[in-house]
Amino acid sequence: xxxxxxxxxxxxxxxxWESAFAAAGIEAIRWSDRERFLDxxxxxxxxxxxxxxxxxxxxxxxVFSIGAGVDHLVGENIVPPHLPVVRNVDxxxxxxxxxxxxxxVIRLHRGMAGYETDQVARRWCxxxxxxxxDHTVGVMGIGQLGxxxxxxxxxxxxxxxxxSRNPRNLPQIDCYHGNDGLPDFLAQCEFLVCLLPLTSDTRxxxxxxxxxxxxRGAGLINVGRGPLAVDEDLxxxxxxxxxxxxxxxxxxxxxxxRDHPYWTHPGVTITPHVASITMPATSALHIIDNxxxxxxGRELTHTADLSRGY
Ligand code: NDP
Ligand code: OXD
Numbered sequence: 001x002x003x004x005x006x007x008x009x010x011x012x013x014x015x016x017w018e019s020a021f022a023a024a025g026i027e028a029i030r031w032s033d034r035e036r037f038l039d040x041x042x043x044x045x046x047x048x049x050x051x052x053x054x055x056x057x058x059x060x061x062x063v064f065s066i067g068a069g070v071d072h073l074v075g076e077n078i079v080p081p082h083l084p085v086v087r088n089v090d091x092x093x094x095x096x097x098x099x100x101x102x103x104x105v106i107r108l109h110r111g112m113a114g115y116e117t118d119q120v121a122r123r124w125c126x127x128x129x130x131x132x133x134d135h136t137v138g139v140m141g142i143g144q145l146g147x148x149x150x151x152x153x154x155x156x157x158x159x160x161x162x163x164s165r166n167p168r169n170l171p172q173i174d175c176y177h178g179n180d181g182l183p184d185f186l187a188q189c190e191f192l193v194c195l196l197p198l199t200s201d202t203r204x205x206x207x208x209x210x211x212x213x214x215x216r217g218a219g220l221i222n223v224g225r226g227p228l229a230v231d232e233d234l235x236x237x238x239x240x241x242x243x244x245x246x247x248x249x250x251x252x253x254x255x256x257x258r259d260h261p262y263w264t265h266p267g268v269t270i271t272p273h274v275a276s277i278t279m280p281a282t283s284a285l286h287i288i289d290n291x292x293x294x295x296x297g298r299e300l301t302h303t304a305d306l307s308r309g310y
Contacts, residue, residue, distance in 0.1 A: 003027060003291075005043040006034045006057070009066055013280050017045070020284030026291065043291060051077040062086060062294055064287050066278050068093060068145060070304040071198040071225060079306060086290050089302040090283040094148045096276030097195070101149040101221060102156065104247040104269070105137055105191050108219035113245065113269075132157035138189030140205075141224060142168055142175070143310075145276075146195035161185055165201075186213035191221065198225035199309030208233040217244040223275040226251035231262075238267040249275040 007017050008031040018028040029037050034057070041057045047066040054060060055077060063079055065072070065087045073079050107113070111127055118125050135158055139150045142162035150173050154160045161174040163185045168175045176185035186192070192214060196202045206222065206229040214220075220243055222229055231252055237243040247269040248262060254273055262268045290300050304310060 002040050003043075004029050004037055004041045005045055005064075005287075005291075006031060006037070006041045008044070008046040008049060008053075010047055011277065016280035017284065020280050021288070024284075024288040024291075026288065043287075045287065046073075048072045049078060051075065054078065054083070055080050062291065062300075064088070064290070065304065066283075069197055069225060070306065070310060073304070074306055074309055084294075084300055085304045085306060086287070086300055087302055087304045088278055088283055088286070089144050090278070090286050092279040092282035093276050094145055096279075097145045097223065098148050098152045100223060100249070100271075100275040101193050101195075102152050104221045105153060105158070105193065105219075106156075107269075108191055108221075108245055108247070109135060133159065135159065135190050136161060136188045137191040137193060138163065138185055139173075140185075140192065140194045141196035142170060142173070143195070143197075146193070149193060149195065158191075159188075161188055182210070183213050186210060187215070189218060190215055191219045194220070194222045194224045194228055196224045196228055197310035198227055201309070203227050204230050206230065206234060208236065211237040211242060214242070216242055218242075219244050220246040221249075222246065223249045226254065235261055235265065238265060243267065245269070247271075249273055 003026045005021055005026055006029040007014060014030055021028045029041060034041065038057055040059055042059055042061045044054055044060055045064040045066055054063060060083060063083050063085045065085060068088050070085060070087050073085055079085055137153050137158045138161045139146045140163045142150055142164050147170060150160045150162050150170060154172050161176060162168065162170060163176045163181060165177060167177050194206060211233060234246060238246060245267045249271045250273055256262060262270060293300055
């Protein structure tokens with residue numbers, strides 16, 4: 001049977017996917033062309049499929065998430081229950097996330113926003129500097145991406161704490177887990193990086209209660225998902241000074257509405273959900289490997305458990 005993978009993506013990267021899959025003898029099909037191939041599409045690589053769209057492909061054997069997050073695949077009639085879901089775990093995606101997180105932690109640590117304001121005012125105003133090892137960065141979610149960020153921040157000298165659902169043991173990272181471990185974890189985070197998946201347990205976890213547990217003036221970097229944060233609580237924490245700054249890449253509504261207060265808040269830095277973008281050349285390798293594993297009856301790697309939400 002032909003090897004066809006249909007691709008639904010927000011980014012116009014079809015040509016790159018097509019050539020990466022062609023090298024492995026797999027034919028890539030554009031989402032807009034899928035009706036012609038419905039009976040022969042065996043694999044789907046998707047971002048935000050609508051209910052019923054995957055169920056309409058009777059030959060489908062595997063679903064690949066274009067993103068590391070699979071919250072877009074959770075919901076009624078989105079993924080037929082018998083189909084395994086493989087999420088995106090890829091060195092290119094990890095490297096991009098490490099760059100983004102390290103950039104923002106350093107930007108906050110070195111007070112760059114102040115110098116940017118000074119430049120606009122033509123003001124020469126050196127400020128004192130402190131070493132990284134005097135500061136603690138907390139990473140919420142120390143999986144594939146959060147774990148790599150924690151390690152990179154540790155290499156820069158920061159004290160690093162991590163928080164996960166289950167007990168974890170990462171070299172030189174102070175690991176906390178579960179609801180019981182959250183207050184002690186948050187109490188030390190002068191910079192908080194949120195790299196949690198969006199699940200029923202984590203929705204709204206950045207709220208007035210948890211933000212109040214941070215040291216006053218802490219900096220927040222949310223790269224997980226927008227609905228992890230309660231926007232009103234986050235804005236109130238910024239306005240009161242409980243939060244010193246927030247670098248936000250993900251939002252409750254994307255694109256962020258033009259009239260949203262985040263756009264103009266002096267403490268907020270916005271990026272349009274680009275902390276790390278899936279790169280076809282490297283991600284395809286992991287997809288092709290899983291297709292081979294599936295064909296040979298071997299165990300798949302990086303499957304998601306949709307009932308758990310990640
Ligand atoms: P992983 O599944 O590898 O790691 C998830 C981590 O979150 C694990 O440490 C897990 O704990 C922890 N976690 C999950 N639920 C809870 C909970 N209830 N309480 C405490 N910890 C919890 O995911 P990735 O690192 O690959 O990706 C993380 C998220 O990053 C994605 O789901 C996505 O939302 C986001 N992302 C954002 C991008 C962007 O451009 N902004 C790009 C890519 C991803 P445990 O270790 O115990 O399982
Ligand atoms: C992802 C994302 O989950 O880009 O990979 O948000």
